[in-house]
Amino acid sequence: MSLPLLALFIAAFAFGTTEFVIAGVLPQVAQGLDVSIPTAGYLVSGYAIGIAVGGPLLTLATARLSRKTLLVGLAIAFTLGQLACALAPDFASMLAIRVAVAIAHGAYFGVAMVVAVGLVREDQRGTAVALVLAGLTISNIVGVPAGTAIGNLWSWRATFWAMFGLGLLATAAMLLLLPRNTGSSDRPAGFRREVRVLGRQQVWTSLILMLMLMIGQFVPFTYIAPMLQEVTGLDAAFVPWVLLLNGVGATLGVFLGGKLADWKLMPSLIALTAMQAVVLAAMYLASPYPIPMVGVISVWGCLSFAIGTPVQTRILRWTADAPNLASSMIPSGFNIGIALAASVGAMILNAGHGYRSLPLLGVGAMLLASLVALLSYHFERRSGAVPPRLDMARSNRCAQAA
Structure with missing residues (x-):
């Protein structure tokens, strides 16, 4: 480092x-x-x-x-x-x-x-x-x-x-x-240009992927403690250890996602979102069984952050010529997604569905994310669009400032 x-x-x-x-x-x-x-x-x-x-x-x-x-x-x-x-x-x-x-x-x-x-x-x-x-x-x-x-x-x-x-x-x-x-060497690109880059399909589709990721992650995670206790049957004393394994998985996932983003960003993103849908389905099936459930939660944490890294990398890559507003939308979007996921989870529970049903919403969200990523990649390749190079973006901003 x-x-x-x-x-x-x-x-x-x-x-x-x-x-x-x-x-x-x-x-x-x-x-x-x-x-x-x-x-x-x-x-x-x-x-x-x-x-x-x-x-x-x-x-x-x-x-x-x-x-x-x-x-x-x-x-x-x-x-x-x-x-x-x-x-x-x-x-x-x-x-x-x-x-x-x-x-x-x-x-x-x-x-x-x-x-x-x-x-x-x-x-x-x-x-x-x-x-x-x-x-x-x-x-x-x-x-x-x-x-x-x-x-x-x-x-x-x-x-x-x-x-x-x-x-x-x-x-x-x-x-x-x-x-x-x-x-x-950076100069502000101007408010209009900052807003205009958000209209690039690679950017707004990435924000959709971010929202789907948060639903797949935080609808179950917000209620993970009662799920583990009431559905899986774990004692409350074991819950922090399960969350620790989830955190270790998340840390590994960050670096895995970074390597994949540098290798083949979009193919990796499409595959990872599809895999996360499978893992969330496995969570639903494994939830009554302690050992399989702990393993699934570790993999789930890994994939969540493995997906998050290339999503953010993609936004930064396609907004290099006007990055300020777009980059600030990353933490903003994640927190809006977290708040929305917690509210949606509460609505599901208040409607009478149990904690075990929560991962199923994530399955749908991640399948939709995989489809959006696939279509976005298809149109990107079909159009022949290329992201702005960082050095060229800087030169353009300096020329505009001059």
Whole structure:
């Protein structure tokens, strides 16, 4: 891993940990801020809304800043946000701080993806995206359990003090490891052009794939704990271990997806989405049986992130000439998909269907994703369209600015 990519990885790990660790200390936060646990749950949904809405807006508003300046600024905002969370006097201030950090989170991942692919050769873009995404997956394996343990040993405020220290590390990594001229040759493409590239079929079909992926992943995952306990019959004490295996699978999947994206992006994407449909069908069949179910969940986590990496790589590849808005749509789209998946899952359960039925919706979503990917690839090859080269895109933006 190159040192600049290491810096992006560390910050991604920090943002990922602070997003998800709140779930591990939610009861303590609710008690400490004198609110109910359901009310404290708005700290989770508020964060997702901040990413989805605020991230793209902040990315566009800061388009004229150099990328290194912006990334360092976002890391500083993250660090100050963790300090403010550790000192938050009441729930309202805690919620406001979390939303502010989430806006920085959304902008960070949009910018970091663009910077990452600009640091490597064209045939290494998938791997670069995978390294940044690995910060998210590893945060669930290492950061979230560690933060939860700190909260259980001391207090939830100690968790955010630890996150403050992680923010200092991320900021230092940005300052020391990112090249001084990171993004210095980039010029904003203009709002109209940023919007226009979203109309490329490779971009909007990739956003559809992203939405289908989130349905296939988060409709079951949102309710994975009760599914494992009530359908599979596992004791609650074993659920974290199953989720750990899912997280390990997800981390392996990130790097697998990166390699496949660099090798044959669209053929791999078509095959992976079809395979995920099969795995979700296997989840439905295996759900009453503990050992097969644990194995399926591990493979499911691997494929989910193996699909996510080439989807994001494809968006970045086809928007290289105007990447700011499109790149910020990646974390925004994922969080909208997560929120939608959780709501759809709730509707299915409220309609009287059991937890076991949830993977079946994912089967349909992934079959649709495979069909969309196949048709998109067919029309792309038929038209002879080629993605803008990163170096040519930069030259065009510089010429427009001149």
